[in-house]
């Protein structure tokens with residue numbers, strides 16, 4: 001690994017841009033680089049073709065990155081020549097835990113060819129689906145696959161799952177497909193904010209320069225890239241263990257909605273799904289994997305670099321494998337995958353939230369600040385399951401088994417349906433609300449049906465920056481101007497300070 005000559009550590013921030021460096025990336029090799037948050041790398045492809053996780057970089061156009069660990073792959077025999085230099089990122093210059101140097105190296109050992117072969121195998125299934133949907137009346141209904149492949153990517157934490165999901169969806173898009181990318185890792189904000197799970201038809205290339213490299217969300221104003229229309233379910237935490245029941249519930253609802261989206265649109269139907277997951281690799285996680293397989297009618301599981309997991313999954317799903325309802329494939333983990341520190345993940349989450357409200361250097365947005373009267377709004381909060389379990393421990397023995405008459409018990413059952421998922425916030429205090437990301441649901445605030453609240457999608461997000469308990473008011477930030485909808489709001493456990 002080398003560092004950039006000429007980068008002087010910030011003694012003179014204004015003048016410390018480095019000398020440009022040119023790199024020749026040989027055919028089928030990748031140039032891996034890490035840019036700290038306190039540095040901006042400005043990169044230009046001078047000759048040939050270079051792609052970052054399947055998305056081609058424009059030729060002779062400068063792009064910039066900060067706080068990323070990426071690689072430029074050279075897919076064509078002409079190779080790829082790039083030039084880059086760095087400047088300090090003044091916004092992040094005070095991060096003391098990292099040094100400002102870019103690290104980089106060229107690797108010829110990359111699994112990209114294997115990933116490309118996997119893409120072509122998936123493309124064959126897409127062609128079959130396309131053909132069978134063209135001739136739908138004449139073909140043997142039983143044997144023809146009418147949907148594109150529904151691919152689930154699993155593996156250890158930080159094994160390159162998201163990267164593979166990016167590569168497969170980018171390559172599919174390049175072949176004029178519109179796969180739905182499903183993100184089931186609430187740690188990432190994929191066309192939404194962290195704390196959500198999403199499914200998004202990919203009808204455009206990813207915007208590499210945006211945070212996480214996905215692209216714009218549906219916020220205000222025009223955007224450089226065609227904004228995607230994600231289906232967003234709120235989970236409210238960034239780790240699935242915090243309320244596994246709520247997570248599984250939301251995954252299953254997202255599955256239903258995604259499969260019906262698939263049926264609605266022929267090009268999506270032919271293209272199928274690519275599902276990214278959080279690290280699910282131990283036997284305890286098998287139930288979650290099993291749920292996802294059935295919720296999304298998965299027909300291909302791709303295991304990244306974990307032989308034991310792929311063997312265990314084969315045992316688990318032996319009936320589905322025997323009846324050809326499922327295939328399990330194993331691919332190599334890339335040597336370029338980096339283990340991310342918690343502080344890096346947290347900073348990326350903060351930047352995702354910031355970009356949602358404020359845009360980026362290309363299109364700055366002007367978020368809308370307003371004040372609301374708390375008593376006019378209904379807030380719920382996702383339950384931390386551990387908290388819920390300990391509250392149950394205080395119940396007098398036998399209470400929950402008291403028999404009840406049918407009508408009253410139905411009403412109670414409906415009320416109870418929510419208790420392990422969401423609680424209504426009766427005290428709208430600063431400790432409950434300040435610095436929280438608020439998910440705006442589609443449910444109007446006079447609808448108190450627990451099921452509707454559980455089944456709703458997220459319309460958008462707001463941020464509460466200040467709560468004045470004495471006045472009963474809160475300062476709120478919205479990505480768009482206009483009246484704040486009187487819908488039920490969910491105060492998530494995702495925190496952000498402006």
Ligand SMILES: Nc1ncnc2c1ncn2[C@@H]1O[C@H](COP(=O)(O)OP(=O)(O)OP(=O)(O)O)[C@@H](O)[C@H]1O
Pocket residue numbers: 030032033068069070071155156157158159160161162163164185277278279334335336337338339340
């Ligand atoms: N070939 C590569 N070269 C350089 N960096 C890479 C490469 N592949 C992946 N990375 C980086 O490694 C980090 C981890 O990869 P990724 O997010 O794909 O893993 P993951 O399995 O999805 O992680 P998680 O379990 O946290 O969801 C990311 O910052 C990613 O950009």
